[in-house]
Amino acid sequence: MDLAFTNEEHAFREEVRQFLRDRVPPEMHRKLIESRNLSRDEMVAWARILNKKGWAVPHWPKEHGGAGWTPVQHYIFGEELQMYPVRDLPDFGTSLVGPVIYTFGNEAQKKYFLPRIANAEDWxxxxxxxxxxxxxxxxxxxxxxxxxxxxxxxxxxxxxxxxxxxxxxxxxxxxxxxxxxxxxxxxxxxxxxxxxxxxxxxxxxxxxxxxxxxxxxxxxxxxxxxxxxxxxxWDYAKFLLGNERFSIASVGTSKERILRVKELAAKCRVGEERLIDRATFREKVAAVEIQLKALEVTQLRVVTNASKEQKGRQDPASAILKLKGSEIQQATADLLLEVVGPYTLPYVSEEDLESGNEPPIGPDWAAAIAPAYFNARKVSIYGGSDEIQKNIIAKAILGL
CATH class of the missing domain: 2.40.110.10 (Butyryl-CoA Dehydrogenase, subunit A, domain 2)
Structure with a gap:
């Protein structure tokens, strides 16, 4: 099995990166780096930028607006979105109900709903x-x-x-x-x-x-x-859930968050020492990076095997991606919380941040980290809890 990318795949990755540099609205980019929530209008605007490029629903069949990409191109696209960071369209339409409609829906449903999903006209x-x-x-x-x-x-x-x-x-x-x-x-x-x-x-x-x-x-x-x-x-629901595959591990998200951890830890001091220079902290970061690299290789194996899978059937190795991906996302959130330290704040809405007349207690980047840490507790539950993923691994992979 060859996990190396071809020259064409490297060129595609650079095309995606250049598109993101050119077209992602700067304010939206800043919010996502700082783990802040986007408004619906911001998400819809970005969705329409993607749709104009033809990248709103690249995983759909070409007759319904898909891009005709290979599994590796889909992987690269998803990873680059997560690492930039930026979001693709809200996946309830594009990744979940959309494929159900074009696979099992009637012609009237396809004609009405699919273009509206791609252009974010319906949420x-x-x-x-x-x-x-x-x-x-x-x-x-x-x-x-x-x-x-x-x-x-x-x-x-x-x-x-x-x-x-x-x-x-x-x-x-x-x-x-x-x-x-x-x-x-x-x-x-x-x-x-x-x-x-x-x-x-x-x-x-x-x-x-x-x-x-x-x-x-x-x-x-x-x-x-x-x-x-x-x-x-029930059959359609199983098909829907089986479409979660390449992005479920959120490798790109964890890569971006580790970079953020290092950047912020270089700004923080514990006494006269930068946090990033403390051996115990560096060991924690390195341990997460090692796990993330192993997860990335596992995900690439799943991508490599994608063409061999039965349509609509999920590779059981995806359970490993979900299980370890959730653990690593929570570990990176732990590291961010350690960086923010005493400046940890409760949730503050965007409106309150803009309208309040009290100065922030700590640096601007600190306010959203504690809410992001708490929000990350859910990732080991949604999309199939850790216990369910372990059952899948035991039955489908280990044969227990």
Whole structure:
């Protein structure tokens, strides 16, 4: 197996880097370096810059706007976005529901939704988890009952990321309670402006409101918004989750954060000594870098094997990427928190930072680090908890 990049792949990486240098809005770049949140308008503006370049949905089939890249090009693109750092489009539309629509949806759904997803005209959120159905997703209870040309939906979803911005939600709903729980689920597209939908924010440990709970009270959804066949939603959900592959380890994000750690540690002093010069701190950074290099090689192996995989089926080695990637992201957050030290601050909104008349306690870069540290606690849970990833590794890789 050859893990070296070709001359063409190196040229592609430089093309991506030059595009980012030329087109990423400076203010957005500054916010992301400082671990601050972007506004919806900023994310939409960047999405449209990508779409104009033809890079909004490069992983889609070419007939729907994809770029026709190789798996290695997809890997390079994702890594460079993470390292710059900058974000691609919100992946609920581009990486999750979009592929479900172009694979299982009807022609009317493809024609209407896909161009709007690529150009960020519709913001999507994911309606899977419920208070009693998280890791055991098949136990979901949100009901959808057919009533003529509509489904009537009642129930609750929770931990719905960025639902406060969403125009649409793709939902797993129970349409047949009388069969095995995986067999009675359907996949519905629901307009968030529909009467009967209530979005309630949940404050997280970092002080922010990234996730929400959503209540459906007699929400009428046109039957034409059913994707594929009724009661086949579990199959579509498995396909959706199987599309997470190359970026799940967030290698580029961790690389960028280690660079940030070194940069800031060079500015911080402990007595007369810079933090970056302390042997104990350098040992911690080196240990994380070694783990990250091993993770990067594992990810490249997954990318190399991608062409051999069955379409829509996830390489079980991706469980290793998720498990170790989560641990390393949390380790880099730990290092940043050690750098910020006594200047650790509670969450402060962008509005409060701009309108307050009290001077900051510490340097400007310190304010967002503690919230970023707390936010990183979630990465070992979402997308499949550490325990689930270990089960996958034990069964699919070790054969236990």
């Amino acid at each position: 999507w959120c994911q309606g899977f988890s419920e208070p009693g159905a998280g890791s055991d997703l098949a136990s979901l209870q949100t009901r959808a009952v057919r009533d003529g040309d509509h489904y009537v939906v009642n129930g609750q979803k929770i931990w719905t990321t960025l639902a406060q911005y969403a125009d649409w939600i793709f939902c797993l709903v129970r349409t047949n309670p009388g069969v095995k729980k995986q067999l009675g689920i359907s996949f519905l597209l629901i307009d968030m402006k529909s009467p009967g939908i209530t979005v309630r924010p949940i404050q997280l440990i970092d002080g922010g409101y990234e996730v929400n709970e959503i209540f459906f009270d007699d929400v009428r959804v046109p039957a034409e918004n059913l994707v594929g066949e009724e009661d086949k939603g």
